[in-house]
Amino acid sequence: MEPPESRSGIAARADFSIIRYAQCWEDADVLLEALDIHPGDRCFSVGSGGDNTLSMLVCAPAEVLAVDLSPAQVACIELKAAGFRVLPHAALLELAGITASTRRDDLYQQVRSALSSASRRYWDANLAVLERGLASAGKFETYFALFRRWILPLIHSRARVARLCDPRSVAERRAFYRDDWNTWRWRALFRIFFSRRIMGYLGRDPAFFDYVRGDVAAPLLCRAEHGLTDLDPSRNPYLQWIVLGRFRTALPHVWRPENFERIRNHVDRLRVEQASVETALGAAADGSFDRFNMSDIFEYISEAATEGVFDAIVRSGRRGGRVAYWNMLAPRRRPPRLAARLRPLEPLSRRLHDQAMTIFYSAFFVDELV
Template sequence: MSEKHLDEVDHSYIRYANVWEDPKLLLEGLDICHEHKVLSIASAGDNALALLVTNPKIVVAIDLNKPQLYLTELKKVAIQNLDQDAFVKFAGFQDDSRRWRTFMKFRDDLSAEARTYWNGKKEEIEKGIIYNGKFEKYLKTFATKLLPLIHSRKKVQELFEEKSAADQRKFYDQKWNTWRWRLLFRVFFSKLVMGWLGRDPAFLEQVDVDVSTTIFEKAENHLSSIYAQKNPILYYCLNGNFGSYLPFYAREENYENVRGNLDKLEIEYGYAQDAAVKYGQFDRFNLSNIFEYMDEEVFTSTAESLVNIANPGSRFAYWNLMVERQMSEVVEGLSREDDRANWKDRDEGFFYKQFVLETT
């Protein structure tokens, strides 16, 4: 398989400290049971951890970026050693001045590679590991440097206040959607600025749409809907922190369930389709938005390889951001499931073009 789509990608740093894809859609779509073997793109580990609530046979979190794997492992080991209150403080969701001291208590449980990596990241740990990705810093710059030039903190909080669908739309149209908002949004979320500050430019090579216009349209649809009012991803985008929101895996009602299944989470380096060499065939696939970065040839080859390691009745879930890719259009034996339960409107990753679920 051609790997040219990754030749210019820098894998030496943490790109994402959190996962910006909706775990609830993932869980609903994949419908995992205890007999299923799950293959998941690791990224920051959040959704691989979230999948553990289903008590699967195994979840293999795989990635080509080793620092992302070190982050996933750090979250896993921290959860093993800390109760829910201590974990949210250590990770950075709540204030804590003892994060490095906490890390010292469990760092020997990390693999040698991960331990060496984090031993040299004292400042990052003390700040809170959820804020140290390139993408998080990009979004925080928007929230703390640019947005105050457009809207007051009071107005930002008003966006999240509970109100009717009609009143949410009215608030967006009359108070939020100003010319300054439209101008600065389109500049900051342009292809040039996003490639420079947010994502690796190589990840945007396949994009042939106007990036800022596409994202603005998605943001407009979401911010003017009631689904914006309790969206933790949107909250971070507009505040530079998560406030009282926690990701699915770290919430009190899910934490002990995740913690109890951590022995089922395996962390691996490599291409997703190569995982079968060690683990055999899989039943469920969380593919994040990996197809976004591939040209047609590489996409087709990768899709074929993934279907080849899937058991009958398997499910594949993934997102398209700005590049439309659908496995069932290039591989026989796959069919796409219809959107259901208002997935398109509910998706907390509001900037994504579509959530795709396909079955064998």
């Protein structure tokens, strides 16, 4: 039986007062290629850790509206945006917990006045989180840290884990996976740690699995093999963070030095709202947005609520616009009755899904508003 759904049903079923995602775990390069944002576009974006929303500013849109129902996530987005406004690139990476720092308190004092009063109050009360390193602070990042500190050492030596991220050809990666990595311990402990129960309690929230059916670990193990063989770990920042706890030879789009000025130049075009997607889209005028980054929020809500959000997208979107969204464990698509309004860009979706460095999603969709 499906749980009861309210306008923001997930807000009543899970705790949104904590930081869940200190980083964005959806490949930003894939998102940007999918959305193909043009200068002057108006964009809607599920906020999360803020990284991908900030990356969207690289394309000089007229506006990016970031929406998240969690005050903690809004505080993360605003802190990073304030960092872009006020700090040079190296200091921004320190403040965000991407690189080591002994002066995060000082850096916070520099950006503090660029925050909204609610986010200022949040960070004043949670300065210790910043000092320890924001990028590791979310529940999801803590889950990966548990895997890295307690499970991975039971499977492979530190030297072998470090070698995983060395540059190799596809053939060499397949041989490394077959001969060195894919042991019975890897398969067994992976299946336990990434099971529905452990992931629900330690990584996400049991409520996020309300609409997930079947075994979750087995498909994730297949995706892991794809990520370690077809894709190149030496170019995968997300995988590096999971297994090494730092970015060794690759950075997510938002932190790359070459993107810094272009994001900073447009950071005033970012608007952040603490609201549910349902409320924010419901309040938007017809034809308000050209681009929608919907993250994987459909996974958290029922099929009926998903249909309601797609109706709102079709109403508030403009012709020629694009909608991008991920499925992780629950299959979610735009309803068939909207086929005439939202055309799936199938070859593009499939290609981008295959190349996504965030390997734990089962599908990625790009639909065009027609």
